[in-house]
Structure formats: structure tokens, C-alpha cells
Amino acid sequence: MTEKKARPIGVAVLGMGNVGTEVVRIITDNANDLEARVGAPVELRGVAVRDLSKPRGIDPSLLTDKPEELITRDDVDIVVELIGGIDPPRMLIREALQGGKSVVTANKALLADYTGELATAAAGAKVDLYFEAAVAGAIPVIRPLMQSLAGDTVTRVAGIVNGTTNFILSAMDADGSDYAETLAEAGRLGYAEADPTADVEGYDAAAKAAILASIAFHSRVTALNVYREGISKITTHDLESAKALDCTVKLLSICERIVDEDGTQRISARVYPALVPLAHPLASVNGAFNAVVVEAENAGRLMFYGQGAGGAPTASAVLGDMVMAARNKVHGGRGPLESTYASLPIAPMGDVRTRYYVSMRVADRPGVLSTVAGEFSSRNISISTVRQEGAGDDARLVVVTHRAPDSALSETVAALEKLESVLSVSSVLRLEGTND
Incomplete structure (x- = not known):
């Protein structure tokens, strides 16, 4: 007796930029492999684009400029959202979920603020909401946190999750060029957007930190809960001083479980440029690559490294999610749901304890150090440690501290700026990745 062939799984793709183009290509070119992996044919039902007149290299009959109609079709089982931004994706994803469609998205800005709303819609309709590609391109981070480490207690997630800033800092460190010229070079090479603000001021990394913290600590964290600093004030002097301390400078996204002396637990989620010791695994992550280090009570330290952006790498993560959602449609079942049972409060930045690097121009005379x-x-x-650099009008003091509350450091910097002997406090950076 011939086995009955499974019903095809219909997929709608919203957006056909770099990532969307790669997703459509893979679905089309790898149809046989996808069918074998899913257990049913995976068929592209349509692609929503803004401009129908632009050549796309696919059957024009698949194109539409009405995504709201595409997501409600009866022959669409999975919606892949690659438009980006908050609206209209928020409305389209919510409507698709409520209509019984599983959704795959790479939209970190949306998820950073509205994961709860969308997860509630997915739970109500008993469908999947997957977003592996939202944090670090091709690097699998979301699924290990939600599934592989589901029985463990994650204590810290820290990493480099923005390729643009990592490229800029790596280039500044390698050739001594300043921030402005390196940013211009990143733009010429396609690593930086025409408006690089979201990347260089840390907004992109903060959105990803909110997603990681929410998953790692089973609590609702939004981008507004994430303390954020960018890299636009980093100087060649900072990088030279870092080298003298056997460190480099990286823009880090850090999500941490803080346990107070009385056992109370809180969450810290923060993004800022920090000195990282050269012996730390994140120090060797250069160029546009990303890496995330996860620390858990029983698993210990795990590191995930690879391409954090780009059409093909991000499409790889999107297709992985799509295959998972399609398998669930064929065989029944669902992926893991959002877990916010812990509901841990967010610790204010002032309570966070880290080490600090403070560089200041000072008057070159006795008594200044004391x-x-x-x-x-x-x-x-x-x-x-304390180190003096230069002399005369170019005299500098570089101070590295042990761990202290951020609030105490802020008060200290404010006081230093009022001293007659301190001409200016030029840089204040945290030092991460040490046990001191």
C-alpha cells in the first residue's frame, strides 16, 4: 500500500531585502532537501514587497504589495517576517498568529519591546513564534538557551552581538586610525548603514540584550530596561592604553543574574564599550564576527561564535526556524513557549559592580596622585593600578579599579572633574572578563 503524501506546508515571506532574497532562494533551490527534513513539501505561496516594478528574479505571480492579504490566505501555514521595524510588522505578525499561522522573524527591534504581546497571541492560537535570527545572525543562541539549557540555571550571558561596532573597534585597534575615519571605511565596505546611529550608539545591541535576558532569566525585559552606551567616544588613546594593560576594547552586551547578600535575585542588562583582557575568548573576536559566552551553574562556560549578520548567514537561522515550525505543522506539537515565571526585577545600573578604567588629563605637579x-x-x-603617561601639558593619569558599584564610580568621576589638579576626565570605561 502506497503511503499517503503529506499535505504541503505553505510559506509566505514578508520582505525581500538581503535576507529575504536568500530565504526565497534557499526555499526554491533546496526544495527536495527541505521536504525530506520536514516530512512534507515546503511551498512558497507568495512574497510581499514594497515595489512590484523592481526585478526580483522569481516568478512575478508570487509577488504582492499587500502583505495583509497574503498572511490570511488559507494555503499559508507559516509567515516569515523580514520587513524590520515596529509597524506594520507588529500588526502583521499578531494577525498571522491569531489566524493560526506560525511565525518566524528576525525582527530584534520589535521583539525587544513586544515579545510578550506576540507570545501571548501565539499561545492563544497554539502556534509557534520563532526568532533565532533576531540576535546573532547564523549563530545558534536562542535555541540553546530555551532548550539545551532549560534544565540549568543561567548566570550570565555576555557577548559581541553587533558586527558594525566590532569591525570599527577591531580596525581602530589594528591600525591606529581614529573613530571617524574607521566609521567612514565601514560605510564604504557595507558594514555600516548610511545612518549608523542604531549600531554605533548601542541601540541594536541593547535590543538583542533585552531578548537574551528575557530568555536566559525567564523574565520580561525590554530595550528600555537595558543600560546603553555606544562607541562614538572611543579614542585611539583608549585603545593604546588598553594594549598597555594587555586588553582590547569591545562593545559588550551583558545580561547577568545578580544575587544579593540576602539571596534576592535581580537582573542586570547593559551594553557598553569595555576593556577585555586579551586572554578572554571574546578579545580575539574581530571584524564583523559575533560571539556570545553563556555561563550556567552546571554547564559552565559555553561560547558561540560566527557570522552575526549578512544575507546568507541570517537566512540560515531563519530557515532553521522555518523547518522547525514546518515539522510541528506536519507531526503535531509546538516549540517551547515564552517563560516569564521568574519575573525578576531589573537592577538599576548604579547597583551593578564592575571594574573601571579612568583616564584623565592632570596638572603635572607633586601631590596630584594623592x-x-x-x-x-x-x-x-x-x-x-595607576599609571602616569606623558608629562607637562600632556600629563595623564590612568587608574584601574577593583570592583565597585557604578553609583560610587559616577560620584567619583563627578568629584574628579571639580578638582583644580584634574584638567579633564577624558575616558571612563568598564573592565570586564576578570575575576578581580
Whole structure:
């Protein structure tokens, strides 16, 4: 007796930019492999685009400029959203989920603020919402956190999740060029957008940090909960000083479980440029690559590394999600649901304890070091190292501290700026990746 062939799984793709073009190509070129992996044919039902007159290299009958009609079709089982931005994707995804369609998205900006709303819609309709591609391109991070480590307790997730800023900092470190010229070079090479603000000021990384913190700590975290600093104030002097300390500078996204002395647990989610020791695995991640280090109580330290952006790498993650959603449609069942049972509060940045690097221009005369050290000491900030650079009008003090609350450091910097002997505080960076 011939086995009955499974009903095809219909897929609608919203958006045909770099990632959408690659997704459509893979669905078309790898139809036989996808069918074998899913257990049923995967058929492209349509692609929503803004401009129907633009050549797309696919059957024109598949194209539409009405995504709201495409997502409601009875022959569409899975919607792949690759438009980006908040609206209209928010409305389209919610409507698709409520209509019984599973959704795959790479939209980190949307998920950073509206995961709860969309997850509720998916749960109500008993369908899947997958978003592996939203955080680090081809790097599998979301699924390990939600599934592989589901029985463990994650304590920290830290990484480089923005390729543009990593390219800029890596180039500045390698050839000594300043921020402005390196940013211009990143634009020429296609690593930076015409308006690079979302990348260089840390908004992109903060959105990804919110997603990672939500999943890792089973709590609702939005982009507004993430402390954020960008890289636009990083100087060649900072990178030179970092080298003298056997460090480099990276824009880090850090999500951390904080346990107070009384056992109370809170979450810290933050993005900022930080000194990273050269011995730390993140220090060697250069160019436009991304890497995420996950620390868990039983699994220990795990590192995920690879292409964090680009059409083909991101499409790989999207297709992985699509195959999972399609298998669930064929065989029944659903992927893991959003888990917010812990509902841990967000710790204010002032309570976070890290190490600090403070560089300041000072008057070159006796007694300056003791005056500066006194400001740190009066706020119970222990100094690890002090180094003087230059002399005369170019005299600088570089101070590296042990761990201290961010609020104490902020107060210290404010006090230093009022000292007659301190001409300016030129840089304040955190130091991550040490046990001190």
C-alpha cells in the first residue's frame, strides 16, 4: 500500500531585502532537501514587497504589495517576517498568529519591546513564534538557551552581538586610525548603514540584550530596561592604553543574574564599550564576527561564535526556524513557549559592580596622585593600578579599579572633574572578563 503524501506546508515571506532574497532562494533551490527534513513539501505561496516594478528574479505571480492579504490566505501555514521595524510588522505578525499561522522573524527591534504581546497571541492560537535570527545572525543562541539549557540555571550571558561596532573597534585597534575615519571605511565596505546611529550608539545591541535576558532569566525585559552606551567616544588613546594593560576594547552586551547578600535575585542588562583582557575568548573576536559566552551553574562556560549578520548567514537561522515550525505543522506539537515565571526585577545600573578604567588629563605637579587617589578612597573604591603617561601639558593619569558599584564610580568621576589638579576626565570605561 502506497503511503499517503503529506499535505504541503505553505510559506509566505514578508520582505525581500538581503535576507529575504536568500530565504526565497534557499526555499526554491533546496526544495527536495527541505521536504525530506520536514516530512512534507515546503511551498512558497507568495512574497510581499514594497515595489512590484523592481526585478526580483522569481516568478512575478508570487509577488504582492499587500502583505495583509497574503498572511490570511488559507494555503499559508507559516509567515516569515523580514520587513524590520515596529509597524506594520507588529500588526502583521499578531494577525498571522491569531489566524493560526506560525511565525518566524528576525525582527530584534520589535521583539525587544513586544515579545510578550506576540507570545501571548501565539499561545492563544497554539502556534509557534520563532526568532533565532533576531540576535546573532547564523549563530545558534536562542535555541540553546530555551532548550539545551532549560534544565540549568543561567548566570550570565555576555557577548559581541553587533558586527558594525566590532569591525570599527577591531580596525581602530589594528591600525591606529581614529573613530571617524574607521566609521567612514565601514560605510564604504557595507558594514555600516548610511545612518549608523542604531549600531554605533548601542541601540541594536541593547535590543538583542533585552531578548537574551528575557530568555536566559525567564523574565520580561525590554530595550528600555537595558543600560546603553555606544562607541562614538572611543579614542585611539583608549585603545593604546588598553594594549598597555594587555586588553582590547569591545562593545559588550551583558545580561547577568545578580544575587544579593540576602539571596534576592535581580537582573542586570547593559551594553557598553569595555576593556577585555586579551586572554578572554571574546578579545580575539574581530571584524564583523559575533560571539556570545553563556555561563550556567552546571554547564559552565559555553561560547558561540560566527557570522552575526549578512544575507546568507541570517537566512540560515531563519530557515532553521522555518523547518522547525514546518515539522510541528506536519507531526503535531509546538516549540517551547515564552517563560516569564521568574519575573525578576531589573537592577538599576548604579547597583551593578564592575571594574573601571579612568583616564584623565592632570596638572603635572607633586601631590596630584594623592589627591586623585583620595577621591576614590573616600567612596570605598579600591585602586588596582595607576599609571602616569606623558608629562607637562600632556600629563595623564590612568587608574584601574577593583570592583565597585557604578553609583560610587559616577560620584567619583563627578568629584574628579571639580578638582583644580584634574584638567579633564577624558575616558571612563568598564573592565570586564576578570575575576578581580
